[in-house]
Amino acid sequence: MENIIRIAVQKSGRLSEESLKLIKECGIKFYNGTGKLKSTSTNFPIEFLFLRDDDIPGYVADGVADLGIVGENEVVEKNKSIDVLKKLGFSKCRLSLAIPKGENYTGMNYFEGKSIATSYPKILGDYLESQKIKAEIHEISGSVEIAPSIGLAEGICDIVSSGSTLMMNGLKEVEEIFQSEAVLICHKGISNLKQQTVEKLLFRMDAVQKGKKNKYVLLNAPNDSLDRIVSLIPGMRSPTILPLAEQGWSSVHSVISEDQFWENIEELRAAGAQGILVVPIEKMVI
Numbered sequence: 118m119e120n121i122i123r124i125a126v127q128k129s130g131r132l133s134e135e136s137l138k139l140i141k142e143c144g145i146k147f148y149n150g151t152g153k154l155k156s157t158s159t160n161f162p163i164e165f166l167f168l169r170d171d172d173i174p175g176y177v178a179d180g181v182a183d184l185g186i187v188g189e190n191e192v193v194e195k196n197k198s199i200d201v202l203k204k205l206g207f208s209k210c211r212l213s214l215a216i217p218k219g220e221n222y223t224g225m226n227y228f229e230g231k232s233i234a235t236s237y238p239k240i241l242g243d244y245l246e247s248q249k250i251k252a253e254i255h256e257i258s259g260s261v262e263i264a265p266s267i268g269l270a271e272g273i274c275d276i277v278s279s280g281s282t283l284m285m286n287g288l289k290e291v292e293e294i295f296q297s298e299a300v301l302i303c304h305k306g307i308s309n310l311k312q313q314t315v316e317k318l319l320f321r322m323d324a325v326q327k328g329k330k331n332k333y334v335l336l337n338a339p340n341d342s343l344d345r346i347v348s349l350i351p352g353m354r355s356p357t358i359l360p361l362a363e364q365g366w367s368s369v370h371s372v373i374s375e376d377q378f379w380e381n382i383e384e385l386r387a388a389g390a391q392g393i394l395v396v397p398i399e400k401m402v403i
């Protein structure tokens with residue numbers, strides 16, 4: 118019982134779907150009925166708390182939850198004493214300064230003596246201080262983008278993803294001050310037994326993430342180009358090479374990284390590879 122960990126995830130919002138998907142990909146089963154605030158897994162020692170994202174850093178700092186999945190923007194803004202265990206690669210966005218699009222932007226000194234509306238007073242305050250700019254921060258909890266048009270502030274500092282919200286409100290992005298993605302956070306000083314469960318979860322998350330970053334390739338190649346092809350796709354230990362029924366040809370199986378995927382495929386074709394199949398990898402344990 119003492120090894121059961123509690124994880125806080127966003128109840129409903131931009132982080133919810135990907136957070137639960139990642140947990141499911143780790144083979145963890147649970148029931149997530151609408152409106153439920155708590156749930157328990159049937160096959161892993163973990164309980165779920167479904168909360169507003171703003172509350173997650175605080176619950177993890179207090180130890181009400183052992184783990185949490187939340188945006189780095191909330192982690193830094195709330196400034197609670199917690200550990201960040203892992204970047205999760207989803208809900209990527211940036212926190213930016215924006216001003217009315219007709220304004221002539223001259224650099225950070227544009228903001229000297231001006232007022233800026235934001236839901237992130239700490240991140241903005243720290244940034245202004247680092248830039249030695251004195252501006253007035255108006256903290257508001259939502260609809261930040263309308264602040265300049267209603268005369269509340271001269272600029273805003275808000276989360277931007279595609280940029281279309283800024284555009285629709287007649288604003289332009291002038292400075293990116295912070296980059297964010299979802300992270301896994303942990304209470305400081307959890308028990309050894311709980312720590313073991315956290316390690317198991319991290320091991321599974323790593324396998325899922327590595328799987329996403331890599332592809333399995335199968336191809337046919339003439340035997341005289343095998344050396345070159347093996348050097349292009351070294352794989353995890355080394356590629357598997359199997360003879361084809363046709364004399365002088367082999368089938369090569371290996372793993373390639375998503376980052377260099379297209380360059381790799383082009384080089385393989387140039388080296389004589391044919392019939393290249395690329396297959397997604399669900400999990401990868403090295």
Ligand code: PRT
Nearest residue numbers: 130131132169170171188208210276277278279280281282
């Ligand atoms: O109800 P609860 O408090 O739980 O949720 P919330 O409404 O506070 O947060 P939510 O669900 O909107 O966002 C959760 C987290 O997702 C944020 O803390 C960020 O880490 C991350 N994220 C990623 C975003 C965006 N992308 C995003 N585009 N959070 C907010 N936005 C908003 C932004 O505030 C602005 O209004 O989307 C608009 C800008 O989007 P674009 O695409 O028009 O630029």
Ligand code: ZN
Nearest residue numbers: 169170171172
């Ligand atoms: Zn929120």
